[in-house]
Amino acid sequence: MHLKNLSLLNYKNLKTAEFDFDEKINCLVGNNGVGKTNVLDSIYLLSFGKSYFNPITSQNINHDSDFFVVEGEFKKNDKAEKILASAKKGQKKIIKRNNKAYEKVSDHIGFIPTVIISPADRDLIIEGSETRRKFMDGVISQSDQSYLNKLLQYTKLVSQRNSLLKYFAANNTFERDTLEVYNLQMSSLGQDLFEKRKEFLKEFIPIFNKRYADITNNKEIVDINYKSQLFDNSLANLLEENLQKDMALQYTSVGTHKDDLSFEIEGHPIKKFGSQGQQKSFLIALKLAQFDFIKKISKVNPILLLDDIFDKLDENRVAHIVALVATDELGQIFLSDTHAERTEKVVKSSNQSYKIFKL
Numbered sequence: 491m492h493l494k495n496l497s498l499l500n501y502k503n504l505k506t507a508e509f510d511f512d513e514k515i516n517c518l519v520g521n522n523g524v525g526k527t528n529v530l531d532s533i534y535l536l537s538f539g540k541s542y543f544n545p546i547t548s549q550n551i552n553h554d555s556d557f558f559v560v561e562g563e564f565k566k567n568d569k570a571e572k573i574l575a576s577a578k579k580g581q582k583k584i585i586k587r588n589n590k591a592y593e594k595v596s597d598h599i600g601f602i603p604t605v606i607i608s609p610a611d612r613d614l615i616i617e618g619s620e621t622r623r624k625f626m627d628g629v630i631s632q633s634d635q636s637y638l639n640k641l642l643q644y645t646k647l648v649s650q651r652n653s654l655l656k657y658f659a660a661n662n663t664f665e666r667d668t669l670e671v672y673n674l675q676m677s678s679l680g681q682d683l684f685e686k687r688k689e690f691l692k693e694f695i696p697i698f699n700k701r702y703a704d705i706t707n708n709k710e711i712v713d714i715n716y717k718s719q720l721f722d723n724s725l726a727n728l729l730e731e732n733l734q735k736d737m738a739l740q741y742t743s744v745g746t747h748k749d750d751l752s753f754e755i756e757g758h759p760i761k762k763f764g765s766q767g768q769q770k771s772f773l774i775a776l777k778l779a780q781f782d783f784i785k786k787i788s789k790v791n792p793i794l795l796l797d798d799i800f801d802k803l804d805e806n807r808v809a810h811i812v813a814l815v816a817t818d819e820l821g822q823i824f825l826s827d828t829h830a831e832r833t834e835k836v837v838k839s840s841n842q843s844y845k846i847f848k849l
């Protein structure tokens with residue numbers, strides 16, 4: 491699978507831009523702030539229906555305009571697939587495949603498998619559990635629509651249950667039967683999500699460990715630990731046991747929406763005990779493992795977006811990744827960098843076709 495061409499209208503700072511891409515390697519070069527990352531982000535948008543960097547769609551419309559249109563033509567299984575994403579201020583975003591609008595954006599997830607590696611990934615280590623849950627859910631959802639649908643239903647139920655708890659508090663009332671309806675549905679869905687996450691991590695962690703060992707030449711042991719309240723108790727019991735607490739807090743304090751992943755190096759949290767370099771290697775390994783996992787399930791090479799890749803890796807390591815394109819381990823890749831010569835030197839050494847776009 492690859493992206494043949496891309497046209498942008500009013501996407502962030504890019505008022506109009508057109509690209510005819512190489513099937514293998516594409517490099518976007520230019521000074522800081524010209525819009526290299528925004529081009530990669532527009533490809534991400536065509537895959538996930540939202541920006542990687544700013545999920546608030548209206549903020550991705552160029553400041554001088556009131557709409558954006560991003561359109562790309564992909565080739566997947568020898569078929570042309572035209573994907574369009576557009577948004578107008580005050581209106582719902584539209585995603586179309588071959589001129590037909592999706593009813594739900596979530597139906598598009600997984601159709602154009604894509605992985606992005608960016609300096610913004612450090613949030614996965616620094617930020618709270620939500621970022622890591624989103625990463626895990628994102629990887630599973632790209633290869634499992636039923637998981638995504640259950641996750642969306644579960645999230646909606648948590649928010650409805652929270653509203654109900656607020657309503658009880660505001661009106662000094664309590665309706666056990668109504669609450670029971672939410673508890674029952676939440677328990678069943680939450681338990682399914684928990685089982686699927688466990689199953690996923692069992693497969694994913696060894697892939698991740700292998701990638702980390704490759705990147706660092708087996709320097710140190712890293713691990714990912716799944717943290718969930720559901721290991722010790724069923725969600726049905728947890729909801730029951732925490733009822734008084736939830737009533738006082740006016741939100742649902744237990745469930746799979748509280749799960750987390752603990753990223754560890756030599757048995758200690760990498761956030762506190764990992765060097766800058768170790769953290770960067772950890773993140774690259776995580777994303778390449780995402781690539782491997784999605785490729786295994788979907789049987790296509792995901793598109794790989796490497797934003798500011800020299801931020802994370804030295805020239806030799808970038809050359810090593812780019813060389814994988816030749817072995818068919820990778821499909822189409824997009825790189826952004828401020829140094830045109832450095833990028834050209836690295837991609838030339840791969841002996842693959844490539845294109846350089848100067849912004």
Ligand SMILES: Nc1ncnc2c1ncn2[C@@H]1O[C@H](COP(=O)(O)OP(=O)(O)OP(=O)(O)O)[C@@H](O)[C@H]1O
Nearest residue numbers: 502503522523524525526527528549550551552553
């Ligand atoms: N909605 C918007 N309208 C206009 N400009 C925007 C909008 N959103 C972001 N920008 C601008 O886009 C520019 C950033 O572009 P981008 O991050 O793609 O740059 P870059 O070439 O990747 O830079 P760097 O090399 O620093 O990473 C900034 O100048 C930012 O102000």
